[in-house]
Amino acid sequence: MPLQVIESPKCPRCSKSVYAAEERLAGGYSFHKNCFRCSMCNKSLDSTNCTEHERELYCKVCHGRKYGPKGYGFGTGAGTLSMDNGAQFQNGGEAVRNGARMEPRAIARAPEGEGCPRCGGFVYAAEQMLARGRSWHKECFKCGTCKKGLDSILCCEAPDKNIYCKGCYAKQFGPKGYGYGQGGGALQSDCYANDEGAPQMRAAIEVDRIRARPGEGCPRCGGAVFAAEQKLSKGREWHKKCFNCKDCHKTLDSINASDGPDGDVYCRTCYGKKWGPHGYGFACGSGFLQTDGLTEDQISASRPFINPDTTSIKAPEGEGCPRCGGAVFAAEQQLSKGKMWHKKCYNCTDCHRPLDSVLACDGPDGDIYCKACYGKRYGPKGFGYGHAPTLVSTSGESTIQFPDGRPLNGQRTSGGCPRCGFAVFAAEQMISKSRIWHKRCFYCSDCRKSLDSTNLNDGPDGDIYCRSCYSRNFGPKGVGYGLGAGALTTF
Numbered sequence: 428m429p430l431q432v433i434e435s436p437k438c439p440r441c442s443k444s445v446y447a448a449e450e451r452l453a454g455g456y457s458f459h460k461n462c463f464r465c466s467m468c469n470k471s472l473d474s475t476n477c478t479e480h481e482r483e484l485y486c487k488v489c490h491g492r493k494y495g496p497k498g499y500g501f502g503t504g505a506g507t508l509s510m511d512n513g514a515q516f517q518n519g520g521e522a523v524r525n526g527a528r529m530e531p532r533a534i535a536r537a538p539e540g541e542g543c544p545r546c547g548g549f550v551y552a553a554e555q556m557l558a559r560g561r562s563w564h565k566e567c568f569k570c571g572t573c574k575k576g577l578d579s580i581l582c583c584e585a586p587d588k589n590i591y592c593k594g595c596y597a598k599q600f601g602p603k604g605y606g607y608g609q610g611g612g613a614l615q616s617d618c619y620a621n622d623e624g625a626p627q628m629r630a631a632i633e634v635d636r637i638r639a640r641p642g643e644g645c646p647r648c649g650g651a652v653f654a655a656e657q658k659l660s661k662g663r664e665w666h667k668k669c670f671n672c673k674d675c676h677k678t679l680d681s682i683n684a685s686d687g688p689d690g691d692v693y694c695r696t697c698y699g700k701k702w703g704p705h706g707y708g709f710a711c712g713s714g715f716l717q718t719d720g721l722t723e724d725q726i727s728a729s730r731p732f733i734n735p736d737t738t739s740i741k742a743p744e745g746e747g748c749p750r751c752g753g754a755v756f757a758a759e760q761q762l763s764k765g766k767m768w769h770k771k772c773y774n775c776t777d778c779h780r781p782l783d784s785v786l787a788c789d790g791p792d793g794d795i796y797c798k799a800c801y802g803k804r805y806g807p808k809g810f811g812y813g814h815a816p817t818l819v820s821t822s823g824e825s826t827i828q829f830p831d832g833r834p835l836n837g838q839r840t841s842g843g844c845p846r847c848g849f850a851v852f853a854a855e856q857m858i859s860k861s862r863i864w865h866k867r868c869f870y871c872s873d874c875r876k877s878l879d880s881t882n883l884n885d886g887p888d889g890d891i892y893c894r895s896c897y898s899r900n901f902g903p904k905g906v907g908y909g910l911g912a913g914a915l916t917t918f
Contacts (some may be wrong), residue, residue: 438462439482454479465489478553481535490553496566496576543567544588559584570595645669646690661686661757672697685758688740698758704771737769748772749793764789775800844868845889860885871896 435444440462451463453472456479463472467489478490485493536542537549544559545567556568556577569576571585572595583596591599638644639651647669658670659681671678673687674697685698693701741747742754750772761773762784774781776790777800788801796804839848846868857869857879870877872886873896884897892900 440484453477453484454482456482458484467493480551480553487553494554558582558590559588563590572599660684660692665692674701686756688754688756695758702759737771763787763795768795777804859883859891864891873900 435446436450436457437443438445438459439456440458443459445457445459449460451458451460453463453474463477463484464470465472465486466483467485470486472484472486476486478485478487480490480494535549536547542548543550543564544561546564548564550562550564554565555562556565557563558568568578568582568590570592571589572591575581575592577590577592581592583591583593585591585596585600637651638649644650644664645652645666646663648666650666652664652666656667658665658667658679660670670684670692672694673691674693677694679692679694683694685693685695687693687698687702737748737753738751740754741752747753747767748755748769749766750768753769755767755769759770761768761770763773773783773787773795775797776794778797780786780797782795782797786797788796788798790796790801790805838850840850842863843850844865845862846864849865851863851865855866857864857866859869869879869891871893872890873892876893878891878893882893884892884894886892886897886901
């Protein structure tokens with residue numbers, strides 16, 4: 428089998444073979460290390476500053492000078508004004524600039540639909556800009572109207588497959604008419620600026636044009652409600668346009684909507700005016716005094732649709748307000764012990780003081796009271812149990828029959844309290860050395876001082892002591908073990 432010689436790639440600069448030890452890659456071509464230089468300024472290149480164009484290598488500066496955009500704003504530094512129109516690249520001779528050889532530029536035409544949309548030439552990686560999924564030359568990437576240079580932020584892709592800046596795009600394709608001018612408050616009335624007819628004004632949307640079956644559509648207009656515009660309230664579907672307060676027509680949402688007894692929706696203010704409590708202290712503002720002097724008949728006459736009485740809509744037995752028996756709706760409910768009350772009915776049974784979750788006390792009779800009235804009715808009575816600082820004593824003797832509070836009956840057990848022998852329940856137990864004591868029995872055996880887990884000492888005799896009594900009874904004795912430092916104890 429004859430020997431096949433593998434050909435090495437040729438360097439585009441010197442046309443000689445390039446071997447692996449000296450190979451440098453750029454644009455899919457192999458160069459010698461010594462040939463890997465800029466064609467204009469002869470600067471040594473590497474992978475970070477190399478730009479390949481038609482088998483020639485350039486540094487980024489020289490590539491920008493030769494193939495980059497030119498004109499106002501494309502000078503060497505920020506704010507530089509360059510009037511260079513690239514004439515030195517158009518003549519037939521060889522131009523020299525700053526000691527670098529400049530070659531005339533010839534744009535290679537790309538196949539139809541593959542090159543730059545504006546000039547039709549090939550677009551290389553070092554100069555490409557992307558828009559509408561196609562590659563543009565950086566110098567072609569400018570507004571189609573005002574020729575302003577664009578970037579990814581300013582570029583707007585238009586329906587005519589061209590690119591524009593935001594201002595020109597808005598003029599050509601944006602909305603027109605009052606309020607759509609160049610700046611805030613500008614009036615633009617050139618409806619025919621682009622040889623187009625005046626825009627057709629859309630008529631008001633009639634949501635009730637498509638009627639729904641009875642009981643299934645929007646409660647206000649009766650039209651069919653579709654998913655994109657529906658608003659929910661108390662299991663019913665409303666149009667977004669119809670979901671506003673019946674009285675003041677304020678737009679509502681799930682937070683400020685209140686369902687009225689008449690089946691309509693209201694904002695909180697209008698709901699309070701129609702069905703809220705009236706009279707002294709129930710005005711709209713904090714601390715406001717309302718003395719309009721309206722009677723219940725006058726208030727009822729001003730409400731043509733429903734009686735303000737909370738008992739007018741009766742609830743099923745055991746489900747309504749415990750006081751009046753009327754149905755309780757979400758906007759006025761108050762909760763107490765698992766029962767719902769009207770806000771109007773949620774007051775003390777005795778003094779009729781308005782209550783809240785802090786002041787309300789549930790009485791044994793199923794009604795609610797303020798704290799003062801609850802204490803009068805169901806609190807302890809006798810000496811010391813009056814309203815502070817009131818002293819209540821009708822006979823002059825103490826009404827506390829058993830001052831020590833110890834049980835008088837019950838069976839004594841071995842597992843009971845070690846001091847009294849009676850059973851100890853969980854609400855009053857104190858634990859010491861695996862034994863359970865009553866809280867009232869948990870005191871020092873000698874000085875009767877009340878004890879807790881921090882000052883408790885279990886004695887060898889099975890009783891409990893405070894620290895002082897424990898040391899006195901069971902601690903060491905003799906010189907230096909008295910009550911104070913240096914004290915002498917001989918007992």
